[in-house]
Amino acid sequence: MHIQFCGANRTVTGSCHLLHVNGLRIFLDMGLYQGPREEARRINQYLPDDARTADAIILSHGHLDHCGKLPVVVREGYKGPIYCTPATAEVARIVLEDSAEIQLEDATYINRRSRHPDESPVQPLYRPSDIPQVLKQFNRVEYNRTIDLCKGVRFTFHDAGHILGSAYILLQWDEATSSSNQTTTRSLLFTADVGRYNSPILNDPATIPAPADLVLTESTYGDKTHAPMEGVEEQFLNAVKYCIKYRSRMLIPAFAVGRTQTVLWYIQKFIHENKIPPIPVFVDSPMGVEVTRIHERYPQYFDKQTNDMIAGKDLFGLARITFATSMEQSKAINSVTGPCVIIASSPTCEFGRILHHLKFSMERPNDLLVFVGWTPPNTLGRRLQDGQNRARIFDRWYDVRCQIHTIHGLSAHADGDELIRFLTPTLRPQTTIFVVHGEANVADAFAQRLSKSGVQHVSVPAMETVTFQTPQ
Ligand SMILES: [Zn+2]
Known part of the structure; x- marks a missing residue:
């Protein structure tokens, strides 16, 4: 298992991670980087290696920083499935259509400024006409239904309680053990964005059904305590x-x-x-x-x-x-x-x-x-x-x-205590945890907290590729 961290590393935006497992290449999220205009344009034009030939994209929820780059990867030739819950498909449609209008306005604005005659006009990152093809590739999957991706790899969405349709992802794969011909099941938990407990409308985040070998956890408010609901x-x-x-x-x-x-x-x-x-x-x-x-x-x-x-x-x-x-x-x-x-x-x-x-x-x-x-x-x-x-x-x-x-307390994200509460079923010494989706100082502070809880392998990755050695 290799993980290529492609976004939301030491920052809270642009969620995107590429898994290489059993010969499959699977993206978790394809989020837009939101920040100062020039920086965002530069980062959002970048696509990870051969993104268009990936086997699957698994989308956690419809916020722009998790789905906003889908039109780019589809336009560049990605033809595979984009798995998401039915509600996420609907929310993402609205979010992407709105984003496409903004990209167009943004490019028009830049091109209207005085530019050198030799400069070619800036193209929008994508246009409204790019969205319908993305929607065609949505593959709707309900919570708690396991999808087989072939080659012994499967995944399940569980309710993350963050926004309507939001999910955390539990991915499992069979791995050959070195000592025999048998296989062992390994698992990866991607929290994406975790909601608050006792918040209105949505369910609390669903309890993690079983400990995972590998965890990618968000840390947006990992060093904060929200006002009580x-x-x-x-x-x-x-x-x-x-x-x-x-x-x-x-x-x-x-x-x-x-x-x-x-x-x-x-x-x-x-x-x-x-x-x-x-x-x-x-x-x-x-x-x-x-x-x-x-x-x-x-x-x-x-x-x-x-x-x-x-x-x-x-x-x-x-x-x-x-x-x-x-x-x-x-x-x-x-x-x-x-x-x-x-x-x-x-x-x-x-x-x-x-x-x-x-x-x-x-x-x-x-x-x-x-x-x-x-x-x-x-x-x-x-x-x-x-x-x-x-x-x-x-x-x-x-x-x-x-x-x-x-009005304090109305956050859609879990705070530090709530994240620990959510992660508790999988906080074991042998679990490997990567802390993502948090500003660098916050992610570091949350990683320290996880280490103190007894987890031995906790790190805050930069944009990099990490090989995960599963313990035999
Ligand atoms: Zn979100």
């Missing part, structure tokens, strides 16, 4: 009540996948439990609309609390929600004074429809801007969270008079 509901309820009391607007800049549905779930729960009266809700994001509808089609992926609470009826309160897909619908929301909740992208407040709503609410003292996740530094969102009292939106400066709240 239990506190989230009260924080959110107080914010909604404030908005109702003062008949004001609550703006929530949120990702379309996952966070938007969580917010809708909480509001529906409060109404269902008679904690608040029905309140108008606007989802101003075409992607948010589509992903919410996909959630509705997969109640079998929801946890018991969610299914009990709603009893199969209108999980997100869709009958009450106004979805804005066109710009005209989006603009119409600006004349709504409240009380109401408006969910729009982007969480950074750097771009997207949230900016139009912010303009309207920024100087209204009773309007609320509520952040429901981590906001990257050097963004308008982060500056507002940090208390900046003036903000520039498009071409005008505004005084920040609205209320600004951050």
Whole structure:
């Protein structure tokens, strides 16, 4: 078994690992690197050796940093299966179509800048027309169903509880023992992204069914402890009540996948439990609309609390929600004074429809801007969270008079304790663990923690090829 680490090594983006096992070449994820424009272009054009002749791609979930380079590898000639859960196939379609539009806009922007006449125009990494072929190669596999990849290699998806359809992957292969003609079964666990325990809507991460010889674990928040999930509901309820009391607007800049549905779930729960009266809700994001509808089609992926609470009826309160897909619908929301909740992208407040709503609410003292996740530094969102009292939106400066709240605890990723809890069934001295998908200092800190738990072989690989010697 060789592993070629091709992405999300000492960083949190661009998940991609190539396994060489029993003569097969199998990719785990094919994620897009997200970062500064030039660096991202350089990295995303790179494909690992002979990616087009790989035997299979196994996709953990539909986030862009796990699936976003699929159109590149397919366009370059990869014709094999792309295994994913049915919900991941749907989420990935929306994410890839959106990404293709952004790639096109990005290339157009670069080409519009003053360029030397001899320079050839920049081509987008891929175009919307590249997406249908990717979708044709999706091979949908339910959780807990084992797929035989031939040559004694098989894999199973298990629910990772991270976003709808997300999976961790357990790969097994038969390996000849040196002393006899018999074979031994070996196993590799790829955690991909692991969700939080007790989070709304989705199931907890499924218990790892058996210890693995080899583990590739994420470490995004491996050195952090999230605020407890239990506190989230009260924080959110107080914010909604404030908005109702003062008949004001609550703006929530949120990702379309996952966070938007969580917010809708909480509001529906409060109404269902008679904690608040029905309140108008606007989802101003075409992607948010589509992903919410996909959630509705997969109640079998929801946890018991969610299914009990709603009893199969209108999980997100869709009958009450106004979805804005066109710009005209989006603009119409600006004349709504409240009380109401408006969910729009982007969480950074750097771009997207949230900016139009912010303009309207920024100087209204009773309007609320509520952040429901981590906001990257050097963004308008982060500056507002940090208390900046003036903000520039498009071409005008505004005084920040609205209320600004951050609801802590609503992460889609396990923290350090939760990762340890998840990995416990496979934390044995003889397990080999590679820590991936974390900033270098975080991955190192999490690796140390794993070492202290008694695992003897823990490392944080760079982009490199590692040969895994299974103990005989
Ligand atoms: Zn993810």
